[in-house]
Amino acid sequence: MDLQHSTVLITGGSSGIGLEMVRQLTQIGANIIITGRDPDKLKETKKQFPAIHIFQNDVSNSQNIAELYADATRQFPELNILINNAGEMRLLDLQDTSNSLENMTREIDINLSGTIQMVHQFLPHLIKQHSAAIVNVSSGIAFMPFSVAPVYSASKAGVRAYTQALRLQLKGTNVKVFEMIPPGIKTNLQKDWVISTDTKSSMTMEVDKMVEVTIKGIQQDRPELKPFLITVIKWLSRITPGTLINFGHQQFEKFKQLNVQSNRSAK
Numbered sequence: 001m002d003l004q005h006s007t008v009l010i011t012g013g014s015s016g017i018g019l020e021m022v023r024q025l026t027q028i029g030a031n032i033i034i035t036g037r038d039p040d041k042l043k044e045t046k047k048q049f050p051a052i053h054i055f056q057n058d059v060s061n062s063q064n065i066a067e068l069y070a071d072a073t074r075q076f077p078e079l080n081i082l083i084n085n086a087g088e089m090r091l092l093d094l095q096d097t098s099n100s101l102e103n104m105t106r107e108i109d110i111n112l113s114g115t116i117q118m119v120h121q122f123l124p125h126l127i128k129q130h131s132a133a134i135v136n137v138s139s140g141i142a143f144m145p146f147s148v149a150p151v152y153s154a155s156k157a158g159v160r161a162y163t164q165a166l167r168l169q170l171k172g173t174n175v176k177v178f179e180m181i182p183p184g185i186k187t188n189l190q191k192d193w194v195i196s197t198d199t200k201s202s203m204t205m206e207v208d209k210m211v212e213v214t215i216k217g218i219q220q221d222r223p224e225l226k227p228f229l230i231t232v233i234k235w236l237s238r239i240t241p242g243t244l245i246n247f248g249h250q251q252f253e254k255f256k257q258l259n260v261q262s263n264r265s266a267k
């Protein structure tokens, strides 16, 4: 897939993986459009990369998606790559009754429904392009639920299943379907967590390396954009499924203790 002559829309392009994609795609020469909810973060990104185009937008709001589609395709009719990257990840104790019913599904609304609705909205436009692609961002957690982030885990397993089905349905069209599968990466995703993340762990990766793997994979038309670490996780999740899940579950015990403490001190 040619990136240099593409117009790429990245949801959540103002931080972390999305921001690094902006940096690397700018070097390649792609035309870049980014979205996000926080206008200050968008403006800051535009200051850093003046050639990009910014749209304030929330992917969990279907009206916002319809407006984005109308504005972006009117201004950039050549738009041919959609990267569904926007996401959130919360640590949740499922016995904590302070979470409202509505708030419980937040990651499903953003990570999964947001991705599905963006694809539904932009697909008729992409199909008309000479060469087009959809990149959905899942996670290594799609192979091994992380018990401390149960709704996030469900959302990413859903993104993976949906992306595989989408790829089959779009076979024979000019729209290629990619799944980007990052392992743990230190970004703003973890900024509100009460437990700290170990950035030196063998289960994590630097953001620039992950994006390099992704860009190379898109250029070489590899359906799964993943580092070797994810191949290992995928393999372990098949031969010894309980091992990684139980290892990750230790974080829940830590979270539960710290959460109780922080709730006590907040009172």
Ligand SMILES: NC(=O)c1ccc[n+]([C@@H]2O[C@H](COP(=O)([O-])OP(=O)(O)OC[C@H]3O[C@@H](n4cnc5c(N)ncnc54)[C@H](OP(=O)(O)O)[C@@H]3O)[C@@H](O)[C@H]2O)c1
Residues within 6 Å of the ligand: 011, 012, 013, 014, 015, 016, 017, 018, 035, 036, 037, 038, 039, 041, 057, 058, 059, 060, 084, 085, 086, 087, 088, 089, 110, 111, 137, 138, 139, 140, 181, 182, 183, 184, 185, 186, 187, 188, 189, 190
């Ligand atoms: N970091 C990791 O360890 C890791 C591992 C596997 C997969 N991933 C996935 O990679 C993707 C990017 O995450 P990241 O680590 O780069 O996190 P990040 O640094 O927190 O960036 C998330 C981006 O998404 C935007 N965003 C969040 N909710 C949104 C919404 N409802 N509508 C539009 N934009 C929204 C944020 O901007 P606003 O807040 O301004 O909206 C921000 O630009 C996510 O899908 C995440 O699940 C991350």
